[in-house]
Amino acid sequence: MKTYANTELRNIAILGHSHSGKTSLISAMLSTAKMPAVTDNGSPVTAYDEEEIARGMTMSNAVAFAEWSGIKINFIDTPGFHMFVHEARSAMLPAEAAVVLINAQTGIESVTQTVWNFAAELNLPRILVINQADHPKADSATSRLEMIEAMRDRWGRHVIPVQLPIIDANGFHGVIDLVTMEAFLYTPHGDGTGTRGPIPAALEAEARAAHEALVELVAEGKDELMEEFFNVGTIPLDHLIQAIHEAIREDKIFPVLYTNSLGNVGTDHLLDFIKDYIPSPHERPPVPAHSPLRAPKSTGNGNGCITTDAPADDTILRPVTDTEPATIYVYKTLVDPFAGRISFFKVISGCIRNDATLENYARGESERLSHIGIMQGRKLVEVPELHAGDLGVVAKLRVTQTGDTLGARGQDLRIDPLPTPEPAMTYAIEPKSRADEDKLAPALHKLMEEDLLLRFYRDPQTNDFLLAGAGQLHIESIVSKLRRRYHTEVTLKSPKVPYRETVRTTATGHGRHKKQSGGHGQFGDCKIRIEPLPRGGGFQFVNDIFGGAIPRGFVPAIEKGILETAIRGHLAGYPMVDFRATVFDGSYHDVDSSEMAFKIAGRLAFRACMETAKPALLEPIMRVEIDIPDDAAGAVVGDLNSRRGRIQGMETQGRQAIVSAQVPLAEMLTYGTILTSMTHGQGSYHMEMDHYDFVPAALAEKIISSSKRPVEVEED
Numbered sequence: 144m145k146t147y148a149n150t151e152l153r154n155i156a157i158l159g160h161s162h163s164g165k166t167s168l169i170s171a172m173l174s175t176a177k178m179p180a181v182t183d184n185g186s187p188v189t190a191y192d193e194e195e196i197a198r199g200m201t202m203s204n205a206v207a208f209a210e211w212s213g214i215k216i217n218f219i220d221t222p223g224f225h226m227f228v229h230e231a232r233s234a235m236l237p238a239e240a241a242v243v244l245i246n247a248q249t250g251i252e253s254v255t256q257t258v259w260n261f262a263a264e265l266n267l268p269r270i271l272v273i274n275q276a277d278h279p280k281a282d283s284a285t286s287r288l289e290m291i292e293a294m295r296d297r298w299g300r301h302v303i304p305v306q307l308p309i310i311d312a313n314g315f316h317g318v319i320d321l322v323t324m325e326a327f328l329y330t331p332h333g334d335g336t337g338t339r340g341p342i343p344a345a346l347e348a349e350a351r352a353a354h355e356a357l358v359e360l361v362a363e364g365k366d367e368l369m370e371e372f373f374n375v376g377t378i379p380l381d382h383l384i385q386a387i388h389e390a391i392r393e394d395k396i397f398p399v400l401y402t403n404s405l406g407n408v409g410t411d412h413l414l415d416f417i418k419d420y421i422p423s424p425h426e427r428p429p430v431p432a433h434s435p436l437r438a439p440k441s442t443g444n445g446n447g448c449i450t451t452d453a454p455a456d457d458t459i460l461r462p463v464t465d466t467e468p469a470t471i472y473v474y475k476t477l478v479d480p481f482a483g484r485i486s487f488f489k490v491i492s493g494c495i496r497n498d499a500t501l502e503n504y505a506r507g508e509s510e511r512l513s514h515i516g517i518m519q520g521r522k523l524v525e526v527p528e529l530h531a532g533d534l535g536v537v538a539k540l541r542v543t544q545t546g547d548t549l550g551a552r553g554q555d556l557r558i559d560p561l562p563t564p565e566p567a568m569t570y571a572i573e574p575k576s577r578a579d580e581d582k583l584a585p586a587l588h589k590l591m592e593e594d595l596l597l598r599f600y601r602d603p604q605t606n607d608f609l610l611a612g613a614g615q616l617h618i619e620s621i622v623s624k625l626r627r628r629y630h631t632e633v634t635l636k637s638p639k640v641p642y643r644e645t646v647r648t649t650a651t652g653h654g655r656h657k658k659q660s661g662g663h664g665q666f667g668d669c670k671i672r673i674e675p676l677p678r679g680g681g682f683q684f685v686n687d688i689f690g691g692a693i694p695r696g697f698v699p700a701i702e703k704g705i706l707e708t709a710i711r712g713h714l715a716g717y718p719m720v721d722f723r724a725t726v727f728d729g730s731y732h733d734v735d736s737s738e739m740a741f742k743i744a745g746r747l748a749f750r751a752c753m754e755t756a757k758p759a760l761l762e763p764i765m766r767v768e769i770d771i772p773d774d775a776a777g778a779v780v781g782d783l784n785s786r787r788g789r790i791q792g793m794e795t796q797g798r799q800a801i802v803s804a805q806v807p808l809a810e811m812l813t814y815g816t817i818l819t820s821m822t823h824g825q826g827s828y829h830m831e832m833d834h835y836d837f838v839p840a841a842l843a844e845k846i847i848s849s850s851k852r853p854v855e856v857e858e859d
């Protein structure tokens with residue numbers, strides 16, 4: 144197949160609330176472009192995952208491409224269900240524009256705003272598509288104008304229609320292009336190709352007024368265009384097209400278009416719009432990267448213990464062109480039980496040829512990129528080369544993970560991945576048999592490569608296997624993937640609250656391990672200071688030994704002893720976080736000192752500190768958004784108050800109310816059932832981890848007294 148140059152590429156993230164029709168729209172556009180639009184079993188091309196097909200929703204990003212009028216458009220299909228919305232965020236780095244879908248039937252929904260914010264954070268050009276325009280609700284001019292007003296209320300007056308839908312007794316069957324002032328008429332459920340025709344008389348006046356509004360907005364701030372507009376009364380078409388292109392690129396306008404993805408109406412026009420108006424990778428600002436000095440060193444282990452280095456500002460701006468040295472960024476990983484690891488990357492700069500060898504900077508290893516290709520859903524189409532800006536895949540890289548930057552040897556730069564939220568729910572799981580237990584960890588490690596939010600570890604108190612994820616549905620889908628893909632059966636047990644422990648004050652402690660047994664003795668001796676860090680501070684270790692009181696070689700063993708003990712907690716067996724441990728003094732013995740002896744000394748010193756450091760329990764506080772009929776708002780707010788919730792705000796939209804609150808996770812474990820009964824099934828909610836906070840004393844006592852202290856095994 145043809146390879147496409149930088150200027151012939153468009154990378155589009157398709158975003159929107161669940162069921163707005165993203166996956167169907169991509170399939171419809173592919174069909175219009177005469178590309179494979181469905182898989183062998185009839186599902187849309189980007190809906191290939193068995194789990195997603197079974198649940199009728201997208202749960203992770205998928206990629207497909209269309210060759211259209213000499214360019215290649217790469218689409219990234221993203222999930223619209225709130226629990227998986229972090230995936231949509233990770234589509235922002237490889238994309239040059241966001242197409243935000245709005246369901247004509249339901250209007251702006253909670254995830255619509257969330258994904259809009261993601262795109263806005265990166266100043267990504269945004270196009271609004273009112274999909275499902277075949278719905279009777281899109282039928283009247285009033286409801287259409289109300290929708291535009293609602294969008295302007297949220298995102299400003301720069302929201303501007305570039306089309307009018309043609310809706311009559313035959314339903315939605317055409318669009319008026321407000322730039323060229325032509326109409327395109329479709330046969331619903333046809334091949335997606337419109338026929339050019341005159342603007343229907345009934346819409347003429349409205350179309351003219353909308354055209355003028357568009358011209359006026361685009362000309363704003365551009366003196367030559369303003370002059371032309373006032374002198375001639377309009378702007379010549381080629382100037383107007385160029386001005387709209389620039390205004391979209393600079394986030395000065397957010398155009399609105401209309402489609403019906405199920406009936407394939409308006410999709411050729413949307414493809415044309417993407418081709419003519421969306422910036423190519425080359426036209427977007429250079430990509431910010433930084434040198435390894437600033438790379439955060441992380442020992443994140445799922446238990447909240449993170450070691451970080453202080454950042455320094457050393458940003459490098461890398462233009463997206465073939466002439467710069469090769470650099471790729473891996474934005475997604477898929478692990479196929481048979482084909483192995485498939486890494487999805489964006490070519491940030493340079494031209495990547497098949498069989499290239501690139502350096503994975505963070506991991507210090509080189510990787511050979513044999514068989515590079517592009518993805519059409521699950522199918523890999525091999526290509527000889529990929530130019531700067533293109534999205535590609537490569538199978539079987541050895542060490543590369545999502546978020547890694549690779550490139551030519553000699554340069555070393557890293558692109559910061561976008562943040563992934565912390566898991567919101569933790570469940571205990573139990574393998575059904577011994578064989579399942581053996582398969583569990585390898586299978587989950589493969590799933591964790593694909594899914595950055597998933598965590599797997601053992602409960603330090605009960606030794607249970609724990610799975611942490613975005614919520615019940617997420618964890619259930621993992622259990623199901625374990626069964627389908629890896630033939631590993633597990634039972635899901637009750638959800639757990641991932642409490643943490645921390646310290647409230649600074650304390651010092653002395654740990655001395657001295658043993659004389661037979662020949663060699665053991666001797667380790669250290670003094671440490673434990674200090675609280677702000678929430679989210681993780682774990683920091685400082686070596687403050689002067690004058691060789693402890694040889695350097697033994698200091699990491701002290702850190703290890705502290706960390707291993709901290710992970711087991713002091714009060715109720717939960718990992719201890721947000722503290723700094725400083726070793727400042729100690730002594731050693733020329734013959735009897737060993738790493739093991741210092742590790743034990745570190746552990747003893749840490750325990751000694753706990754006597755006075757005022758250890759305390761922390762609990763996760765969730766950011767909750769609840770969508771309910773407005774007459775249920777009083778009851779819902781009252782109930783949240785009784786759950787130690789803090790109401791942050793309430794918004795009404797028509798007859799719906801959206802309540803935002805912060806509520807401890809411990810109070811939300813069965814909220815789904817409670818909300819259903821309070822709203823007669825009319826309510827929905829979304830929650831994500833916000834921060835950790837101290838557990839109130841009375842409650843903390845209960846948790847501590849009901850916890851079983853882990854059995855401590857002294858190693859020596």
Ligand SMILES: Nc1nc2c(ncn2[C@@H]2O[C@H](COP(=O)(O)OP(=O)(O)OP(=O)(O)O)[C@@H](O)[C@H]2O)c(=O)[nH]1
Pocket residue numbers: 159160161162163164165166167168199200201202221222223224274275276277278402403404405406
């Ligand atoms: N009437 C009508 N139905 C549509 C249209 N687009 C999608 N649908 C239907 O809406 C449902 C959801 O469509 P999807 O394409 O899966 O929606 P999505 O936005 O990808 O949903 P998530 O992956 O869950 O975020 C399906 O039943 C589609 O058949 C449309 O334009 N008109």
Ligand SMILES: [Mg+2]
Pocket residue numbers: 165166167200201220221222223
């Ligand atoms: Mg979808």
